[in-house]
Amino acid sequence: MFPAFLLAIMMMIQASFWYLARQTALAAARQGVDAARAQNAPLSAGPRAAVAFAQSAGARYLLGPSATDLGSTAQTVQIQVTGHVVSFIPGVDWQISQVAQAPVEQFTTP
Secondary structure, eight states, X not given: OHHHHHHHHHHHHHHHHXXXXXXXXXXXXXXXXXXHHSTTXXXXXXXXXXXXXXXXXXXXXXXXXXXXXXXXXXXXXXXXXXXXXXXXXXXXXOEEEEEEEEEOOXXXXX
């Protein structure tokens, strides 16, 4: 009975790590989109901001974060953040990938 209880506890901890890593990757992608969608901002500002956020906010549970701006157009910014979840259960290696998208800011006169 005790091994099953211990396995259940380990699975709950691993699920918590997965959830935290997923939410951090999504927040980092949103941070990257916000940086890249500002008027006259270079598109490369998005991935840089996303990785910087992921490294500072998720250093303990999101390993090896990386970000790309693939899928972005002149009207839309799309940032994808990927990384790995800290493994509490031996042999488990989950990759996290989250995407955020928003229109590029454009100011017009009436």
